[in-house]
Amino acid sequence: MYHCKQSIALAFSLWLTVMAPVHAQTSPAAPAALTQASQPVPDTAPPPSVPLAATPVSSASSGTPAVVLAPQVVVPTPPAVVPTPPAVVPTPPVVVLTQPGLVRADSLNGADTAWMLMATALVLLMTLPGIALFYGGMVRRKSVLNVMASVLATCAIVSLLWFAVGYSIAFTPGSSALGPYVGGTGRLWFAGLDYIKDAQQVAVSHIAPNIPESVYAMFQLTFAIITAALVVGAFVERMRFSATLIFMSLWTLLVYAPIAHWVWEPSGWLARLGTLDFAGGSVVHINAGMAGLVCAYALGPRRGYGREAFSPFNLGLTMAGTGLLWVGWFGFNAGSAVAADGRAGLAMTVTHIAAAAGALSWMVAEWVTRGRPSLLGLCSGVVAGLVAITPAAGYVQPSAAVVFGMVAGVACYWGATGLKRLLRADDSLDVFGVHGVGGIVGSLLTGVFASKSLAGVDGSVLTQLIGAGAVMLYSLLMTALVLWITSLCVSLRVSEADEIEGLDITQHAERLGT
Amino acid sequence: MLANEKIAIAAHLHVLLRRKTGRVTDTEWMVSNREYALEIVRFAREKATQDGHADLGIMANRLADIMALTAPAQAAPAPRAAQAKAAPEPGFNLFTASRSFGDSESAQAPRYVAGLR
Numbered sequence: 001m002y003h004c005k006q007s008i009a010l011a012f013s014l015w016l017t018v019m020a021p022v023h024a025q026t027s028p029a030a031p032a033a034l035t036q037a038s039q040p041v042p043d044t045a046p047p048p049s050v051p052l053a054a055t056p057v058s059s060a061s062s063g064t065p066a067v068v069l070a071p072q073v074v075v076p077t078p079p080a081v082v083p084t085p086p087a088v089v090p091t092p093p094v095v096v097l098t099q100p101g102l103v104r105a106d107s108l109n110g111a112d113t114a115w116m117l118m119a120t121a122l123v124l125l126m127t128l129p130g131i132a133l134f135y136g137g138m139v140r141r142k143s144v145l146n147v148m149a150s151v152l153a154t155c156a157i158v159s160l161l162w163f164a165v166g167y168s169i170a171f172t173p174g175s176s177a178l179g180p181y182v183g184g185t186g187r188l189w190f191a192g193l194d195y196i197k198d199a200q201q202v203a204v205s206h207i208a209p210n211i212p213e214s215v216y217a218m219f220q221l222t223f224a225i226i227t228a229a230l231v232v233g234a235f236v237e238r239m240r241f242s243a244t245l246i247f248m249s250l251w252t253l254l255v256y257a258p259i260a261h262w263v264w265e266p267s268g269w270l271a272r273l274g275t276l277d278f279a280g281g282s283v284v285h286i287n288a289g290m291a292g293l294v295c296a297y298a299l300g301p302r303r304g305y306g307r308e309a310f311s312p313f314n315l316g317l318t319m320a321g322t323g324l325l326w327v328g329w330f331g332f333n334a335g336s337a338v339a340a341d342g343r344a345g346l347a348m349t350v351t352h353i354a355a356a357a358g359a360l361s362w363m364v365a366e367w368v369t370r371g372r373p374s375l376l377g378l379c380s381g382v383v384a385g386l387v388a389i390t391p392a393a394g395y396v397q398p399s400a401a402v403v404f405g406m407v408a409g410v411a412c413y414w415g416a417t418g419l420k421r422l423l424r425a426d427d428s429l430d431v432f433g434v435h436g437v438g439g440i441v442g443s444l445l446t447g448v449f450a451s452k453s454l455a456g457v458d459g460s461v462l463t464q465l466i467g468a469g470a471v472m473l474y475s476l477l478m479t480a481l482v483l484w485i486t487s488l489c490v491s492l493r494v495s496e497a498d499e500i501e502g503l504d505i506t507q508h509a510e511r512l513g514t
Numbered sequence: 515m516l517a518n519e520k521i522a523i524a525a526h527l528h529v530l531l532r533r534k535t536g537r538v539t540d541t542e543w544m545v546s547n548r549e550y551a552l553e554i555v556r557f558a559r560e561k562a563t564q565d566g567h568a569d570l571g572i573m574a575n576r577l578a579d580i581m582a583l584t585a586p587a588q589a590a591p592a593p594r595a596a597q598a599k600a601a602p603e604p605g606f607n608l609f610t611a612s613r614s615f616g617d618s619e620s621a622q623a624p625r626y627v628a629g630l631r
Contacts, residue, residue: 138630309538309626366631380631416631430631 097206098266099173100187100213105200109210115340116208116215122331123222127155130328131229134321134383135236138376138429141313142502143237145510150232150241154248155225161252162221163190169253170260171205171220173267180269183261193217207266208338219335220260226332227284228252233429234292235299237310238499241507243492250482251291259283259471275467276450276459278347279336281391281442282471289436290475292427298483299492301426303499313512315375322379326355329386333393346454347393350401351386357402358385361409369417377413380434384412387438391464392446395455404445411441443468520545520580527573531558534567536624544577551581 132151136144158166168187173179186192193214194203203213228248235244262268263277270277277283302310312318333351337344362381363373388408389401396404415437416430427433443464450459486492493499498506505511524544531537537557544551555574562571 306628309624310630311626312630374631376631413631417629420629428630430629433631 097204097209100171100192100203100205102194102196102201103204103209105195105202107209108202108204108212109339111340112210112338113212113215115344116211116219116335116338119331119335120215120219120222122328123219123226123335124155124328126325126328126332127151127222127226127229130321130324131226131232132321133317134325134379135233135318135429137314137317137319137321138233138312139236140310140502141512142504144313144504144512146241146503146507147232147236149508150236150239150244151229153241153245154228154232157245157249158225158228158252159221161249162217162224164188165253166224166257167217167220170224170257171207171217171265173206173265174261179267180272181262182258183265187217190214190217207264210339216338219338223280223284223332224252224256224260227256227280227288230284230288230431230435231291231295234427234431235295236428237503238299238302238493239295240491240494241503243486243490246489247295247482247486247492250485251479254482255291255475255478256283256287259287259474262470263467270467270470273466274457274460274463276395276446276455276457276464277391277443277467278394278446279333279390281387281439281446282468285387285390285435285439286443286468286471287439287475289432289434289439290472291479292431293423293425293436294476294479295483296425296427296432298480302428303496305426312376315379318379319375322382326382326386329355329390333390337394343394343454346398349398350389350393350396350404353398353401354385354389354405354408355382356385357405358382358388358409358412359405361385361406362413363409365410365413380412380416380430381409384408384434384438387412387435388442388445391439391442392449395446395450395459397449397451397454400445400449403449404442407445408438408441412438440468440472517545523573523577523580524551527554527558527570527577530567530570530573531561532624532627534565534570535561538624545581548581551577555581 128151132148135151136147139147165188167190168185169183172183172185172187174181174183192203193212194201195212195214196202204211205213205216208216228251231248231251232244239247260283262270263275263283265271270282275282304310329351330348334344334348337347359378359381362377362384366377367373385405385408388404389396392400392404412434416433419437420427420430420433423432425432444461447459447461447464450457452458483492494503494506521541524541528539528541528544531539531554535557539554540550544554555578558570558574558577561567562574
């Protein structure tokens with residue numbers, strides 16, 4: 001009798017040991033349900049590890065029969081009186097957020113949050129000092145400090161404007177009539193980005209419900225910063241510093257934020273249309289490239305353009321900037337997965353492959369046409385590959401990334417040389433030639449290569465063309481308007497004497513040391 | 515000879531040198547410093563011979579005349595090393611490939627004029 005009771009007790013304890021982990025894995029928690037329901041694009045990561053845990057038992061390849069555990073089960077089956085776990089674990093109701101709101105703090109994903117904090121820092125690193133060095137090395141010695149000051153000041157002013165207005169009108173749903181075109185006012189001055197310690201509640205965005213909204217807002221801020229900073233390259237060495245500040249302020253609010261809303265906020269009209277832009281091929285690069293081209297036309301060429309050699313100050317700085325851009329782009333693209341998951345890993349992989357292919361592609365094109373592979377060409381090719389893969393980073397396979405990089409390298413080389421001469425604009429550092437052309441190439445190729453198994457939908461070249469065209473047209477018109485408004489406040493260009501003297505001394509009373 | 519005429523010829527040579535060889539010169543210094551003018555004339559004639567730029571040779575001779583420079587009418591043959599350097603790159607025809615990119619002009623343009631890349 002004693003042995004019988006002991007056997008029953010042993011059987012019950014064994015049963016509990018075997019079943020407990022299974023129950024833990026199959027009991028979905030509320031945050032998980034909310035997360036999966038709220039992701040705009042469902043991840044296609046492999047299913048949870050429950051089937052995998054059972055694999056060794058039923059695997060034919062191992063040569064072990066499925067009843068391998070039978071000899072170990074020496075105890076009889078638990079009696080019927082033993083309480084069995086319910087067949088269906090009650091699932092909390094799935095809550096789908098359609099706008100930012102408060103959730104329980106323990107519903108956040110720690111790994112996702114940590115990765116997004118890291119990605120945010122990486123993207124800021126792309127601008128400070130990445131873009132500052134990249135551009136600073138390419139201008140003449142007398143205007144290097146002005147370029148760096150313009151990038152730094154742009155970062156500061158865009159940050160405050162994003163906090164005050166930009167984030168709200170870009171990443172919250174708008175009113176019903178204007179909803180597809182511009183966001184609401186609920187997050188002006190970052191209102192509602194709360195962390196309530198006592199109640200253990202935290203605000204999350206409906207676009208990224210696994211991380212605090214403060215982190216998501218900061219991540220998107222770094223995108224707004226770098227987009228505006230990219231435009232600086234088109235008007236270096238001649239735009240008045242005060243005009244730069246006014247232009248950047250208006251441009252961020254009137255051009256960047258609405259386009260971000262169109263493409264990335266689920267109620268945006270391009271998002272509803274099905275335009276794919278994983279990390280900003282159109283929002284960031286086509287937009288910045290087009291704005292740069294308009295600036296170049298509006299300001300006119302630098303004095304002596306086309307007649308004098310404008311020797312770059314130090315291409316070593318440009319190389320250092322390129323390295324920072326390449327590394328920072330991992331945060332840019334892999335961070336756009338808004339999770340530390342398989343898609344982020346894929347985005348990082350394709351980003352690196354496309355950058356390498358772009359560098360080699362540009363190098364070969366330059367070698368063939370000019371007879372020399374230049375360092376600046378390699379740096380430009382890296383950026384071209386990175387730009388092109390940006391809209392596709394989470395949607396394509398690594399093999400496609402090679403195509404993105406190779407096509408972009410050649411296309412952007414043409415954009416910065418042949419097309420530049422056709423356009424006859426002093427787009428000084430080739431913002432349109434590299435970012436505009438690379439963004440267009442990447443957006444269209446996304447329509448070709450986007451895989452349904454990754455993106456959730458099949459890519460459509462027509463849809464991508466509509467998206468890219470709409471962004472180009474809006475950016476063209478609104479940038480021209482913003483420049484005109486700016487010109488009503490201050491003169492856009494420095495005087496001829498100031499331009500000859502250099503913007504470092506005339507705009508900032510500083511001069512580069514030896 | 516008027517100073518303006520000297521400057522005009524020097525400026526013309528300056529433009530030709532920049533366009534054909536990529537060398538940037540100082541026009542004013544060319545008409546005021548004999549040694550500098552002599553060196554520019556020598557360089558221009560050498561390039562005219564090497565690369566077949568007849569107009570460059572003509573303008574160099576005009577500057578030499580107007581500056582009363584005593585320089586040989588025919589430049590000395592280029593050193594072997596320079597000839598080897600001037601030989602076309604092997605492989606793809608640069609001009610054909612350049613045209614396919616719409617960039618035949620920039621392939622021959624001086625570096626950093628009308629573009630960085």
